[in-house]
Amino acid sequence: MQPDLHSRALAAHTLHQFRTLSPLTHCMTNDVVQTFTANTLLALGASPAMVIEPEEAGQFAAIASALLINVGTLTQARAEAMRTAVEQARIANTPWTLDPVAVSGLDFRRRFCLDLLALQPAAIRGNASEILALAGMSAGGRGVDTTDTAASALPAALALARQCGSVVVVTGEVDYVTDGQRTVSVTGGSPLMTRVVGTGCALSAVVAACCALPGNALDNVASACSWMKQAGQLATARSQGPGSFIPAFLDALYNLNAEEYA
């Protein structure tokens, strides 16, 4: 069965909510994508904050609207701070999102992510290799790249969503978003997005922020995917390569017009 396409009217509706509520998004993310992640959230109208010291991370996770955990440059010290933040987030009912970067190839971060799954992430966002690895199905990853198509990881995403009670996103040429019952697909984007570091990581931050919105979680998360694919497509049309893509992408996110977009 082919998943339904996420409606652009719904994406436009969520965008309006997002800008109105401006979620305060606590990002514990990797060293490579911090700036791009912050600028992506700012362009969409959210308020990002990167807080990493264990005491502070716990304090801040409780007052933030949403929390992102991205394990791209995980260290032992950072893992402990992340765990504290997730625990405080749960006590405060702050939804948290997991980005299991390169979890298929590296044991330390896979163990860490599998442990965290017991703490009920609101959402999980990864490529096919990462979602397959997290669901305990066979997978091959080469660094942070995937060697599987998003559709091939759909059974793993469904299993993971049911196991954790999470919305699971598998990104690729087509994105799939599932809550274990219903699945939607999101099309658009461009191959140039894979030649710029951090587009996936930044999407995870937007997914995290969308988990703070009222309404249906699956639809809100699918809207995040839709904005990024839409901006990626617009930016590709206006750029000469991955360098000019970056400013064009942030401009496109900033200028996404809820009405025009629908």
Added chain:
Amino acid sequence: MQPDLHSRALAAHTLHQFRTLSPLTHCMTNDVVQTFTANTLLALGASPAMVIEPEEAGQFAAIASALLINVGTLTQARAEAMRTAVEQARIANTPWTLDPVAVSGLDFRRRFCLDLLALQPAAIRGNASEILALAGMSAGGRGVDTTDTAASALPAALALARQCGSVVVVTGEVDYVTDGQRTVSVTGGSPLMTRVVGTGCALSAVVAACCALPGNALDNVASACSWMKQAGQLATARSQGPGSFIPAFLDALYNLNAEEYA
């Protein structure tokens, strides 16, 4: 009493000095803004260096022209290295500047910043909430954003400047700069600057570098504010959103012409 507007002739004069002396600026700053901070200093003609290991930070603070301490992503280990650097900076008469990012909402960094105030920063740069919190006056901050206007923090800035013997900058729609005796205001800029991460942090680095210049410290620091507001205004006019703002801003800083500017 309305503070005097900082003269653009003075800003142009300081810019000429800045480019001639090219202050070697030791930045101990947060993970999110490192690149933008370095590129801002380079565009203006300074020489940035990020050195963070305790032994090295102490050694380097003593040979640098100026030191910046920004607590945006403070950790226990980083706090100790910063303290060592500030202590060595004082012994070597290297002026140091404090950026108390989000100090109003997080206890660990507030304690750290309050401790550091005893070590006589040459300058302090924050938004209204941060300056109010540092002065021990009531404040509300939401993440790194301020919920107060710069003018409302002017009494706190004056008190802080007198207490520490520092030049204090409160940034906002209008920037205020005071040494506790004299206060000047700086206008310009654009709201787009708040949709790009690091414009405030980068200003703090430029303020730090300006503390290495000869002449009046208050005037030199106000000139730093003036360059950033001027470049922000030029860049906004030449950009389609926060993405294209970033390169346009660095270009504008690089091309600020001392004569034309005056």
Added chain:
Amino acid sequence: MQPDLHSRALAAHTLHQFRTLSPLTHCMTNDVVQTFTANTLLALGASPAMVIEPEEAGQFAAIASALLINVGTLTQARAEAMRTAVEQARIANTPWTLDPVAVSGLDFRRRFCLDLLALQPAAIRGNASEILALAGMSAGGRGVDTTDTAASALPAALALARQCGSVVVVTGEVDYVTDGQRTVSVTGGSPLMTRVVGTGCALSAVVAACCALPGNALDNVASACSWMKQAGQLATARSQGPGSFIPAFLDALYNLNAEEYA
């Protein structure tokens, strides 16, 4: 004797190989240049990965095509992870490259780099001051800048290449590349490249990736220098300052055409 100019036909040939093989490049680099380094590698068609936790860094260095060690923001903890990664890289025959950032002025990192030299880097890339310091010859550095010309460090580069069995690159207005027997020079580039943070560090990452290619190591490394100088020159012609240089540079790398380039 004047070193031969590296031929552009050879640079074009190496570029074709680079894009075909897409080296998986493990970068352990400084906090300031992570994003720009990753985007540079992606623009050229390589696959970057930043992995820093000691257990993971060792595991990943063994499966990567190449490893980069850049000491720009070295810490005690990072130094230990880097040493583990280099040791595992050697066992797995993964070539590793050293960028000794600012080694001339800071004792902690100089001791670390001198220790690492015993572990036979495939390549070393630095400015004149850094190469002079590493070779134990007198040098003066001011922060990360050099106070010596590249040509003046050529004897040091030759000595270092023979001592370590490495290809050594001294960058400057002209780049020199030597394996201790043969030396080639690479011209091009523009002064604007020194007003953007990370162009040297990104070159080191490309040098590291080129060490994974088949063929002559000296020629492959010189080709990396050639691509960066060529893209720098193109980008300077298309930009209004260091801000617009950055996207133009990444676009130029992405669009470098092997045939046209020759």
